[in-house]
């Protein structure tokens with residue numbers, strides 16, 4: 045229990061640090077942030093607009109006051125208003141977040157289904173044909189950037205073969221089949237890279253655990269190989285695999301930006317790219333905060349999961 | 361450092377070379393537009409055709425390499441410099457510097473990389489001047505951690521302390537001692553940073569937030585080619601290919617560097633050879649022996665031919681008997697035990713000889729038959745009970761597994777049997793202890809649990825590999841007593857592998873002394889200890905710490921490794937009695953008196 049509380053405490057602290065950095069980032073930029081945000085292509089912005097933006101961002105108040113006000117707003121879930129259309133940022137994020145999570149979730153399931161058994165098989169038949177082919181494929185999959193995979197998928201499966209739509213989104217409620225059809229390609233795009241990582245990790249973890257003394261003990265007891273694999277090797281190999289999966293899901297939270305962009309998937313990331321292009325700082329700040337909090341939360345979940353899997357951690 | 365695989369180095373070198381030399385190729389200006397020939401097919405002047413603005417694709421591709429690699433290498437170099445400095449400072453100066461350096465890196469790692477990049481681009485606008493420091497910050501944590509860890513491991517080593525006490529300046533110590541030691545890992549980190557910088561730069565450029573158009577960049581080219589992918593699919597293909605091949609090469613370089621820096625050398629493993637039967641001596645085992653080894657030889661294949669860490673080991677253990685296998689580490693005694701169980705590590709193989717357990721040659725049994733034997737007829741306990749027990753299984757489950765491996769047994773009964781076995785090996789409150797995980801038990805308790813596991817099926821032969829080495833003296837005595845008691849009541853044979861002569865005196869009936877992979881002397885413990893017939897045994901006895909406190913004589917020199925055995929008698933270089941003729945020919949283990957065997961030419965001069 046103490047362990048859980050400690051981990052939660054650390055996570056809360058991290059979230060606070062992230063919020064503070066995001067707060068400071070805009071204020072540490074040399075020059076007046078309002079002027080910077082409004083300058084487009086080197087044209088000096090309208091002074092009236094700058095003055096108004098300063099008021100909206102609260103830049104006219106002392107730094108300490110700004111900070112307290114900012115943190116207070118965050119605590120009640122207010123992420124400010126978009127500079128583009130003055131709508132609340134939090135509402136827009138809430139509308140788009142589930143779509144991003146759905147994409148990541150689907151990709152993770154696909155990747156686990158593909159990468160885990162493949163890694164296991166490769167480790168068992170180490171040095172065999174399957175191992176060599178799969179390892180090679182994984183190396184290639186890791187070398188092709190995610191947006192290249194996505195773009196090529198669109199070029200081949202949508203434009204070339206007309207198997208799937210090039211991109212877009214309909215809600216599941218309105219059109220379930222179409223929804224899944226549109227989900228397939230972006231999810232597969234993310235899954236390919238993730239599956240490659242999982243494959244490598246599973247293979248390495250299984251090989252590593254197989255060398256351990258307690259596996260030798262199990263063999264010395266005369267335990268059947270299949271049972272050794274299921275009860276001793278897999279169980280212990282699962283821990284590093286879970287860690288890697290979770291850490292990569294975290295960076296996927298960032299990496300989906302590219303995939304959502306390629307497939308026109310209206311998730312969080314599309315919002316982010318638009319906001320960056322429009323230099324809509326409150327919106328960027330909101331999205332970055334939310335994703336970072338998710339990232340930290342994910343790490344927390346991993347740590348707790350780890351404790352569940354490994355009795356040693358609970359006492360450490 | 362191991363040898364670096366040349367393939368990836370050549371690949372990355374070629375790409376870098378091309379990028380560096382682009383200006384000399386006399387290609388078109390990559391920015392020169394020619395709208396009249398937009399999307400033109402390849403011609404002699406434009407081997408890969410022209411893009412949507414009529415620009416030469418080949419030129420843009422090669423110049424794009426330049427941009428990608430320039431951004432990647434300069435940001436990695438920056439991260440490397442700053443990160444190394446921070447890691448050194450944190451590791452060596454400690455205190456607040458250490459705290460700031462490490463926690464600062466944790467904060468950087470709080471943000472998914474692409475997000476942090478987007479945040480910064482919003483504020484500072486796109487372009488290389490933003491990109492390079494930004495990427496540098498993202499890859500900083502890797503360098504700081506690697507260098508910091510390197511400093512920590514080196515800092516505790518004696519020679520840094522020694523240099524410090526000699527008064528060498530702090531800075532000089534830092535740079536002179538530590539940098540060469542962390543050089544390898546830093547290089548690996550550099551290649552990782554460069555590879556992911558290429559990925560991130562291209563991704564940002566693809567979104568239009570990295571390199572600013574019209575400068576050529578692979579990410580930008582892919583982004584632009586998307587609009588015309590139906591008319592000109594090749595425009596999409598070329599930059600995708602260039603980017604992926606570059607990353608593939610960089611990744612391969614990372615792996616190669618990591619392998620080269622990794623201190624654990626990779627030895628090739630080979631399958632069991634069919635030579636076995638040819639080399640087996642055509643003898644039959646003595647009737648009634650629990651174990652008989654005849655000419656057991658173990659080989660490890662290395663790139664420069666096989667080495668033999670165990671050679672021609674022959675011994676016999678009868679029921680009710682305890683045989684001690686004694687030797688320094690590296691004498692081959694543990695490998696001998698493992699071979700008897702068919703549990704040799706993958707790099708080692710049996711190259712000859714036979715091992716009969718109750719009349720069956722275990723070296724010729726298949727894995728399924730071996731499995732039925734292991735844990736039932738013959739069992740083994742290992743030196744380190746903590747690493748030898750599964751950390752995530754309850755102790756009774758692990759003991760029960762030994763029972764269930766050889767007989768059908770319902771879960772409840774198995775658990776009860778495990779508890780009973782725990783009680784049998786003297787663990788107090790076994791009902792409660794049964795639920796413990798290994799890390800919740802003391803060292804002595806863990807070893808008792810291991811023993812419970814080994815005797816679960818009343819084996820005829822128990823092999824104990826240094827079972828008391830990891831324990832303190834009191835616990836050691838208790839475990840020895842337990843083993844002796846178990847042997848007495850069950851009549852099993854016991855092979856006790858140890859390096860400690862006092863332990864031998866306490867537990868064993870007979871002793872076989874091993875040196876550099878061979879048995880050099882064998883006989884009854886009392887007789888061998890009273891009158892050793894081999895100089896090595898005599899030297900070992902003389903090196904045991906005396907109870908009266910007088911100084912023991914250490915044996916000069918070290919055991920020769922199996923790849924550098926001296927000719928003739930392996931002990932000759934360290935032997936007080938060595939003569940010229942000791943270092944030639946082969947020496948056999950000979951029975952020179954009743955039940956006394958020795959492998960020495962001058963045994964009769966020893967007394």
Ligand code: SF4
Pocket residue numbers: 894895896929930931932933935936937938939942959960961962963
């Ligand atoms: S054979 Fe010679 S060198 Fe070897 S132990 Fe005997 S006396 Fe020493």
